[in-house]
Structures are given as structure tokens and as C-alpha cells.
Amino acid sequence: MSGMHRDRVRKGRRLSFQRAAQLACAALFNGYAAGFAKGRIFTGPTKMVCVPVLNCYSCPGALGACPIGALQTALGARHHVPFYVLGTLTLFGTALGRAVCGLMCPFGLVQDLLHKIPVPKWTVPRWLDRPARYVKYGVLALLAVGLPALLGLGGGVGDPVFCKYLCPAGTLEGGIPLLLADPALRRAAGLLFGWKTLALLAILALSAAVHRPFCKYLCPLGAFYALFNRFSFYQLRLDQSKCVRCGQCERACPMGVEVTKNIRSSECIRCGKCRAVCPAGAITSGFGDRGEARAEASGRGS
Amino acid sequence: MKRSNAARLLSAALGLALLAAGLARREHLEVLQKAVRVCLECIGIG
Incomplete structure (x- = not known):
């Protein structure tokens, strides 16, 4: 081999x-x-x-x-x-x-x-x-x-x-x-x-x-x-400034979520497949709001 | 972000209050009572 x-x-x-x-x-x-x-x-x-x-x-x-x-x-x-x-x-x-x-x-x-x-x-x-x-x-x-x-x-x-x-x-x-x-x-x-x-x-x-x-x-x-997906402590986050709009995340999503438009969708089961395929590392996950603040700040900067 | 924070804190407080009320009413013992017997409905016997 x-x-x-x-x-x-x-x-x-x-x-x-x-x-x-x-x-x-x-x-x-x-x-x-x-x-x-x-x-x-x-x-x-x-x-x-x-x-x-x-x-x-x-x-x-x-x-x-x-x-x-x-x-x-x-x-x-x-x-x-x-x-x-x-x-x-x-x-x-x-x-x-x-x-x-x-x-x-x-x-x-x-x-x-x-x-x-x-x-x-x-x-x-x-x-x-x-x-x-x-x-x-x-x-x-x-x-x-x-x-x-x-x-x-x-x-x-x-x-x-x-x-x-x-x-x-x-x-x-x-x-x-x-x-x-x-x-x-x-x-x-x-x-x-x-x-x-x-x-x-x-x-x-x-x-x-x-x-x-x-x-x-x-x-x-x-x-x-x-009902809790929008505000739960554990979230997936998309950094808009890193996103290259390749659409790979949406093609990989088993639940058919429009990841780039609504990553907090009530249909998202946080399986992490979008994060795994993202070539730009624009999707992260974690607890709390520190990551959210980072993603929002870089989104405003772009 | 602030709204999300408020919502999650409110929701966590509500969850804790409900759980405490349930424990005070000893509802966990009712759950135990049901869960230690075979649920005939659940397995499809009726």
C-alpha cells in the first residue's frame, strides 16, 4: 500500500x-x-x-x-x-x-x-x-x-x-x-x-x-x-469577512439550511458538516458570545 | 447580541425555576415510577 x-x-x-x-x-x-x-x-x-x-x-x-x-x-x-x-x-x-x-x-x-x-x-x-x-x-x-x-x-x-x-x-x-x-x-x-x-x-x-x-x-x-436554536449558548457562527461564497457549506448541510443566510436556523442540528467542508475556516462553533462578537466585528469590517 | 444574551439568560432562569418547582413537587419520583416499568404503549403492545 x-x-x-x-x-x-x-x-x-x-x-x-x-x-x-x-x-x-x-x-x-x-x-x-x-x-x-x-x-x-x-x-x-x-x-x-x-x-x-x-x-x-x-x-x-x-x-x-x-x-x-x-x-x-x-x-x-x-x-x-x-x-x-x-x-x-x-x-x-x-x-x-x-x-x-x-x-x-x-x-x-x-x-x-x-x-x-x-x-x-x-x-x-x-x-x-x-x-x-x-x-x-x-x-x-x-x-x-x-x-x-x-x-x-x-x-x-x-x-x-x-x-x-x-x-x-x-x-x-x-x-x-x-x-x-x-x-x-x-x-x-x-x-x-x-x-x-x-x-x-x-x-x-x-x-x-x-x-x-x-x-x-x-x-x-x-x-x-x-425553539431555542436562535439564542442557545452553543452556536455555530459564520465570519462573513472570511466567507468566499463557494456554497460548499450549503451543499454539505444534511438539513438543507441556508448556512450563509441563516446559520441560526431552527432546522440546524449543529452537526458541524458545514464547518468541516468550509475551505476558508469561516465557520466556528462554541459556547457563549465571545465568538459572536468576533464574527460580528469582522462582518462589519468587511 | 445583547438580545440573544438576554434571551438565553432568561431562558436558563426559567428552566431552573421550572426544574426547582418540579423537584419541590417531587415530580422526579413520578418520572422514576413510570420509567422503571415496561411502558406497554411505548413498545407497541398497547
């Missing part, structure tokens, strides 16, 4: 920051390995802590609680405003915005890996893509908040509607491993499990052709964090 080829191979195999962060978070949030072998879920005290991502608490490996599941339970079964869950989500959103989606979410990682399958890629046409991006806000308002609260009125136990009818992470991380391990659960599985499996398969299949379809169009947690 020539030296140059060896270097290329070595470089190609090196984990990106995004992939390393995703793998570390997936392992951290689902670190109870024995659960997969036993077909049982973890029952320790760390389960009172909501993780920042869509990570089913019925996954045999899960060490924490899913915030969307906890939100629906509080609204539907406990009949109160879920201060604890909302506070946790607000803090994660304020600190990181949708970097949670790009760097920490295990279901995002699954979609990213599936998109590497060499099948023809499909760019969703703008007339369909733009309105479809708002569907996730509807999923948050209706399936994760409105219906669970409404169904729980009158003293009954409301259904966690999003988890029950749509959540693909629950089927993938919780349903399939538990059903494989437990014959009683397999016998109990019926039409609903069939529907959820179908929804999961559709999303996984689409992920091969379209980048992160669940995050773009359906995820209620992504919709919640999107």
Missing part, C-alpha cells in the same frame, strides 16, 4: 467529532448492557433523570427516562403541568439547542448510518419540504401534549399518544429487543405492534434516501429544541 493511500485510508476511518459524540451518548444513555441479555429494563434511581434525547425508557439498556414519554405521562395520567420535565428540556434547549439532535440522539445516529447505504438519494422538492417541516410542531402540540392532556381529563388515564402510535425509537429500542426476549410479550403483540413496526420500517427505509426524515418532519423533541 502506498503511503498516500495508507494516509487516505487512515483519514477515512477516523471518527468525526459528531460520530464520536453520537456513539458516546448512545452508549451512555443505554449503558445497562445486561438488560439486553436478560430482556429486562433497568430499574435503578438514575431513571428519575430525563435524558435530553428521544431514548425509550423501555429500552433494556436505558439508564434514564425519555422526556417525551415523561411529558405525556405527567399530562395524561397525573393531570398536572410537568414542571420537572419542562425545566429539564428548557435547560437542555437553552444550553445546546438542536445540537442535542445532531450530536447526542441515538435515533439520529441510526438515521445517519442508514443514509450511508449506497442507494439513490432523494432531495425532497422545496414545495413539499418547506411545509412538511412544520409537521413536527403539530406532532409536538397534538400527539405529545394536546391529546394526552385531553384524554386524561375527567380522571381517566390518558394515553401517551405519540409513544403509542408513532414513536419509532420506542419500537426499535424497546419493542423489538423486549419482544425478542420475552415470549409472553410476543403473544400479546397485535395490530398496534404491526402498525408501529410498519411506521418504523418506513422511516428507516426513507432514511437511506432522505437525510434524517424523522428529525426533519416528525420529531416532537426536535420541534421543542428548535
